[in-house]
Amino acid sequence: AQSVTQLGSHVSVSEGALVLLRCNYSSSVPPYLFWYVQYPNQGLQLLLKYTSAATLVKGINGFEAEFKKSETSFHLTKPSAHMSDAAEYFCAVSDQAGTALIFGKGTTLSVSS
Amino acid sequence: DAMVIQNPRYQVTQFGKPVTLSCSQTLNHNVMYWYQQKSSQAPKLLFHYYDKDFNNEADTPDNFQSRRPNTSFCFLDIRSPGLGDAAMYLCATSPGRRGGTDTQYFGPGTRLTVL
Numbered sequence: 168a169q170s171v172t173q174l175g176s177h178v179s180v181s182e183g184a185l186v187l188l189r190c191n192y193s194s195s196v197p198p199y200l201f202w203y204v205q206y207p208n209q210g211l212q213l214l215l216k217y218t219s220a221a222t223l224v225k226g227i228n229g230f231e232a233e234f235k236k237s238e239t240s241f242h243l244t245k246p247s248a249h250m251s252d253a254a255e256y257f258c259a260v261s262d263q264a265g266t267a268l269i270f271g272k273g274t275t276l277s278v279s280s
Numbered sequence: 281d282a283m284v285i286q287n288p289r290y291q292v293t294q295f296g297k298p299v300t301l302s303c304s305q306t307l308n309h310n311v312m313y314w315y316q317q318k319s320s321q322a323p324k325l326l327f328h329y330y331d332k333d334f335n336n337e338a339d340t341p342d343n344f345q346s347r348r349p350n351t352s353f354c355f356l357d358i359r360s361p362g363l364g365d366a367a368m369y370l371c372a373t374s375p376g377r378r379g380g381t382d383t384q385y386f387g388p389g390t391r392l393t394v395l
Contacts, residue, residue, distance in 0.1 A: 199381055210284070210370055210386035211323070218381045257322060261382070266311065266330065267337075268384060270322035 169194045169260045173271035181279050186230075186245040188274050190258035193239065199261040200241045201268065202232055206254045214256075217241060228252070253278045283307070284387035286371050292393045293361050301356040301390045303371030310376030312354040313384065314346060317368040329354060330376060358392075366394045 174189040192198050199218050203211040215226025222234045232243045241258060255275050259268040285304045293299040303312065310331050315323035327336045329348045343365070345357040358365055368389045374382040 201383075203386075208368075208389070208391065210286075210388045211372075212386070213383055216381075216383060266328060266335070266382070267313075267325050268323075270324075272322050273320075 169198065169262055169269050171200075171258045171260050171269065171271040173256075173258050173274050175274055176272065177275045177277070179277040179279065180248045182250055183247050186243070186248045186252065186276065188243040188256050188258075188276065190232075190241045190243065190271060191239050192241060192258075192260050194260060200232075200234065201259040201261070202226065202230070202241075202243050203257045203259060203270075204228075204254050205257065205273075211257065214243070248276075248278045250278050250280065252276060284371055284373055284385055286369075286387040286390050288390060289388060290391050290393070292395060293358075294395050295363065296360045299358050299361055299392070301358075301369050301371075301392070303354045303356070303387055304352050305371075305373045305385075306352070307373055307375075307385060308351065309373035309385070310351075311374045311382070312348060313372040313374070314344075314354070314356045315370040315372065317370055317389070319367075323370055326356070361392070361394045363394050366392055368392075 170193045172191045201216045202214040205211045215224045217234045225231045230245045257273045258271040287302045313328040314326045317323040326340045348354045370389045371387040372384040374384045
């Protein structure tokens with residue numbers, strides 16, 4: 168069965184610093200992986216997704232993620248954090264049927280000035 | 281703009297009093313999902329419709345039901361809400377491409393409070 172593990176429930180960075188949010192996956196088939204962002208009291212917004220076309224995936228708001236099969240990882244990065252990046256970030260993997268998303272527990276990103 | 285709309289954004293109900301949450305979409309997507317998200321937790325899939333086909337997750341309590349009268353609308357009915365059902369309920373849609381590449385588009389959610 169597919170699963171994702173997000174390392175670190177809370178990450179704090181300074182404005183302008185590198186953002187690194189970690190996600191490791193477990194899948195018996197080639198995975199399809201997603202990163203979503205959730206702002207307080209709002210729904211989830213897709214940041215980016217990996218569907219095997221390219222290992223480095225660029226998303227919205229300057230975020231990108233690299234799929235590393237050897238490390239079973241799909242970490243999310245942004246070179247320079249902005250205050251508006253403060254939110255909850257969820258990594259997810261598509262289930263084998265391709266219908267449901269299985270989410271990690273989420274990582275709260277705090278950005279200080 | 282095409283979107284996923286949830287009404288109401290905030291719902292308060294009493295213990296045991298049936299409540300219905302609404303979701304509509306202008307994306308003309310085949311698939312509609314309902315997720316439950318408790319405080320500081322990941323969203324958990326309750327069920328989804330692929331067109332008119334209903335798919336219930338194995339661990340979704342019988343207390344939760346859903347209806348999809350047409351492509352645009354989907355409802356979540358909680359027959360007898362308990363205190364443990366207080367959560368954010370998220371509706372999502374996707375085009376319905378098989379194989380795992382489907383992107384799900386989420387509504388803003390309805391926060392349910394049970395008194």
